[in-house]
Amino acid sequence: MSTKMPMSTESVQEVASIIGSNLRKLIRENGITQKHLAEQLGVAAATMTDYCNGKRVPQATFLVELRKHYGVDLNTFMTSDISTLITSCTPVEESLNDSLQNTCRKYCGLYYTYYLDTSKFKGRDTLTPAMSLLFGILYIYEDPSIFTGPRYNCAAVLGFTGLEEADALIQSLKEYSSSKEILSRIEKDCSNRAYYGSFEISQEHVFLNMRHECTDRALAILHRVDNNKTDYSGGIATINSISKGRERMPVVQFFGISRHPITMSPEEIQHALLLNFPTITVEDEVEEMLRVLRMLYVNNDEVRLSFSPEQKKAVIRSTLERAVRKNLERNAFRYAKISEEDDDAWYHCIKSSAADPHMASARGSDDNPHTDAGPRTDDDPRADAGTQTEPSPAQ
Structure with a gap:
């Protein structure tokens, strides 16, 4: 024996x-x-x-x-030395189906990131668009060696004040052929700005859950894009993290990513990242304003004559301010959403201004490549013969 x-x-x-x-x-x-x-x-x-x-x-x-x-x-x-991210995990299926793995692999690679400086106090921000923009890089990669079954993780380096810094880092990282080498370089040269985390995908969304040492957490959520292209080219996410500056506070903003550098002006990029809403319903406010105007100038002689011009101006101003405030409260301060149309608007911005000439074919020529959750019709502009809907994947 x-x-x-x-x-x-x-x-x-x-x-x-x-x-x-x-x-x-x-x-x-x-x-x-x-x-x-x-x-x-x-x-x-x-x-x-x-x-x-x-x-x-x-x-x-x-x-x-x-x-x-x-x-x-x-x-x-x-x-062996583990240079790949190790995160606390919950039980997962032994293996992801091939279709889901192919979708996840479309997202793998290096990206540029665009977001806004949050170091100023709310209401006291005087930064110009160029000064308000911050840049970074995002790396999504497959990590099959550490966890049971395939896993996809991410790393980010944030806080650059110029796109040139982010571009220099991406070009240097492209010299490496493995995720281990890329992560080692990030850990060696950018540890004070580095975030590490997990990449997860659901039937409709992508989740990047990242952490920076003991000081910050960042959850970015993107729309999932399904098409027959080999690579994901970019999109716009909501991101929840801790603000920089003298007082560190929870903050939510929009977070743009692009596989290729974009050449839009700072004003255009900032506009794409604003928490804006394309349409606002004002019927109730219009009716209220018309009622006040009729009362002051049309219907009632007693009321018309009892108010001086300055008093009428004050009433109209008060009514208008109240209408604007109520509408802003309902539409601009309750929440911020990114619709598929917003995501497509960001994509078309980066497609039209991408520095890389191959960008135009990276995501496809369809106007909206998102998978439609509802039934398609012939006049649905999002219908695309190259787009397939996958079953709900395992998280």
């Missing part, structure tokens, strides 16, 4: 060192503390410190809990 040779002291120390390095990365990228991880996995804080410093190899029960909470491949975690 054969027996397994015991590991040498050097081998044990090497395994302990690798595990310690990977534990520190897991803690950093999940924005947690050693104490939190120790409590989560059921060990003492001092024991966790020894594990993280590579002083000893964790016990088997610890590793089992680690796999349960974070889905890691223990063999990889114990034998």
